[in-house]
Amino acid sequence: MILPIGPVHPGLKEPLRLKLKTRGEKVLSAEIDYGYIHRGIERVMEGKTWQKGIFLAERVCGICSYIHTQTFAEVFEKIAGETVTLRAQYLRVLTNELDRIQSHLLANSTYFKAMEHETLFMYMLGLREPIMDAIELLTGNRVNMGWNVVGGVKMDIKQAHMDSILEIMDKFESEYGRYVEMFESGPLVGLRSHDVGKMTRDEALMARAVGPIGRASGLKHDVREQHHTYRDHMDWKVVWRKEGDNFARTMNRFDEIWESISLIRQVINNLPPGEVRKKIEIPAGDAEYRNEAPRGEVTYSVETNGNLIKNISIRTPSIMNIDACAKYMLKDVATVSDAVATYATSDPCIACTERVIILDESGRHLDFHGVHNINSKLKG
Amino acid sequence: MLDGLKDIIRKSSIHVCLVNTGGCNGCDIEIVALLSPRYDLEQYGIYVHNNPREADVIIVTGAMAEQWVDKLQRVYAKTPEPKIVVAVGNCPLTGDVFNQEGGNVHAPVSDFIPVDAEVSGCPPRPSEILEALLTVAPGAIAARGRQKL
Numbered sequence A: 001m002i003l004p005i006g007p008v009h010p011g012l013k014e015p016l017r018l019k020l021k022t023r024g025e026k027v028l029s030a031e032i033d034y035g036y037i038h039r040g041i042e043r044v045m046e047g048k049t050w051q052k053g054i055f056l057a058e059r060v061c062g063i064c065s066y067i068h069t070q071t072f073a074e075v076f077e078k079i080a081g082e083t084v085t086l087r088a089q090y091l092r093v094l095t096n097e098l099d100r101i102q103s104h105l106l107a108n109s110t111y112f113k114a115m116e117h118e119t120l121f122m123y124m125l126g127l128r129e130p131i132m133d134a135i136e137l138l139t140g141n142r143v144n145m146g147w148n149v150v151g152g153v154k155m156d157i158k159q160a161h162m163d164s165i166l167e168i169m170d171k172f173e174s175e176y177g178r179y180v181e182m183f184e185s186g187p188l189v190g191l192r193s194h195d196v197g198k199m200t201r202d203e204a205l206m207a208r209a210v211g212p213i214g215r216a217s218g219l220k221h222d223v224r225e226q227h228h229t230y231r232d233h234m235d236w237k238v239v240w241r242k243e244g245d246n247f248a249r250t251m252n253r254f255d256e257i258w259e260s261i262s263l264i265r266q267v268i269n270n271l272p273p274g275e276v277r278k279k280i281e282i283p284a285g286d287a288e289y290r291n292e293a294p295r296g297e298v299t300y301s302v303e304t305n306g307n308l309i310k311n312i313s314i315r316t317p318s319i320m321n322i323d324a325c326a327k328y329m330l331k332d333v334a335t336v337s338d339a340v341a342t343y344a345t346s347d348p349c350i351a352c353t354e355r356v357i358i359l360d361e362s363g364r365h366l367d368f369h370g371v372h373n374i375n376s377k378l379k380g
Numbered sequence B: 001m002l003d004g005l006k007d008i009i010r011k012s013s014i015h016v017c018l019v020n021t022g023g024c025n026g027c028d029i030e031i032v033a034l035l036s037p038r039y040d041l042e043q044y045g046i047y048v049h050n051n052p053r054e055a056d057v058i059i060v061t062g063a064m065a066e067q068w069v070d071k072l073q074r075v076y077a078k079t080p081e082p083k084i085v086v087a088v089g090n091c092p093l094t095g096d097v098f099n100q101e102g103g104n105v106h107a108p109v110s111d112f113i114p115v116d117a118e119v120s121g122c123p124p125r126p127s128e129i130l131e132a133l134l135t136v137a138p139g140a141i142a143a144r145g146r147q148k149l
């Protein structure tokens, strides 16, 4: 039997259609329909100046809006062959890690909600609010921050703000461990998470899974290792696991938060003096830049004539992860509610994903079921 | 008598369905943030269920992507009377940044379904969304119910 879920459904926060092929309660396989929030954002950006483009880039995705502006700014800095001042680089790390913490907490809270563990869901959202306060303190906004510009960041940070952020971090850290332990050693939540939605390393490679989803399946790949600020100035390690099930994905995100807290401390304690913004002349050219968003690798490749954006293509991590979920995690799952929980652990962010519509020759919309299906269609 | 009873019950149990018609997701997570212990939406008797068939309030976010042109009216029709629609964010009001040359959106949402309350902002703060919901929802639902009878 085919069980359709969505686009508006109690289990989903964002519109997407999930078709589960079931026999009895068992889920045999799944298929995904995209296309509910395609806005044509790349097309809107074309022909605009890069000063405008950065605000559009921010609105590709609301949860990880920060990293999109950073990558957009860095791709233009790469075209100009310049790097921003060290202070600005440090401040970018600070905001990026704060953003990562809130995004991971939100992702885990969605998972707990999907498996009906209301207590942990509330705790996660409760923990997230102080982090949102820290972000607001630093940038002035909760979600779309408008904090990056090509050439640095918009404002300098004051000592008082740094002190409050450290204070928030101390408080956060003292409470946070308890909830991680609750999940890690809780018999009931464990039972519902171990060995559900398993994806092996080979499957993850084949699905090109990135971010915490790939890392939980044993792909030790984090683009932050190649980023110059993280590589040269920060002391941290990539968090990864081998199991590849729901438990591993959730724990992977929990463990990354510890690293983020340590990175935030390092930034605030060693913040170098200097300017936060400099003027950069953009020549004509093209470049590509990668960064690690909370959900994995995000790539911007841009062609510009020095003033206008001629061509831009954005690749976000979610599309790979959702495809990996549909193809490899959602096969032979014991129950439908486990399937919905598994879908939630793949941390789907539909707004990032939707930048493609498929038309036939006469301009009619065709259904889009994900990258794998296009590939298989092309093969024959 | 019956009207009064209905009013009281409707006012204290409001079910919300959240429909994202093509925004950046920022507004949706601010609505999720409303569920957190700090704002605690449920203490006002408002529950986010995402089920149009039992909803009293439809919260619309997003700028009306192509796919939603016919589907939004279907979601609206499925929701039982009395119902109210709250548009959250700049997207459903004007289309925000997406409503430019090249964008594939059909904002505003009020072209497709009647909108009772609008909250502007990109995204609005959770407290503003909460304020709008509390101002408009209980009274409007009760009043609509009376007109019908």
Ligand code: SF4
Pocket: A059, A062, A144, B023, B024, B025, B026, B027, B028, B061, B062, B088, B089, B090, B091, B092, B096, B097, B121, B122, B123
């Ligand atoms: S109003 Fe702004 S934050 Fe809300 S969905 Fe639209 S672009 Fe995103």
